[in-house]
Amino acid sequence: KAGVTQTPRYLIKTRGQQVTLSCSPISGHRSVSWYQQTPGQGLQFLFEYFSETQRNKGNFPGRFSGRQFSNSRSEMNVSTLELGDSALYLCASSLISLGYGYTFGSGTRLTVV
């Protein structure tokens, strides 16, 4: 059974640019959640999608957005990148919503210069 796949693994972007990250969940999982991981703040919740609908959203500015497709694959977009957006972005898939039984992907390491 394939795990959670995140692409790309690494990204270097310039301030002001925008970026799109992709997450393919485990087959059959309908929930995809996104987290930002930094050394200082730990794991912070961005948003969750379930059956193409955003279920809830963390305390991040509107520059962070996402969507989920009918095949449960999810994308996360960050516009007008800032240096502080440099982080490891992790997605987690689960069979049901609300955080139960997350399986994390390996993450996308975003560096903003």
Next chain:
Amino acid sequence: GENVEQHPSTLSVQEGDSAVIKCTYSDSASNYFPWYKQELGKRPQLIIDIRSNVGEKKDQRIAVTLNKTAKHFSLHITETQPEDSAVYFCAAGGGADGLTFGKGTHLIIQP
């Protein structure tokens, strides 16, 4: 929203000894408490979880206890081994706000 405090931030124990990591949470509506292990450069992996209707759960050398009244839960690792060295995260949630994670504990197993 939920707030999760995790202690200690770093824990060093001798191989073979036990390790205990503690977390407190603020939202009494939280009903799901997982623990994740993250090795250097790797993804977090679920190692054990507990629901609010259970006070304790064990899986081989790992156990989690939950005190709903005091709003705290703990991870216990017995007979620690070198491969237990990692960062451990607790989390609380199960409601509409998803999971809120603690800041992590860096567990170091000394040979």
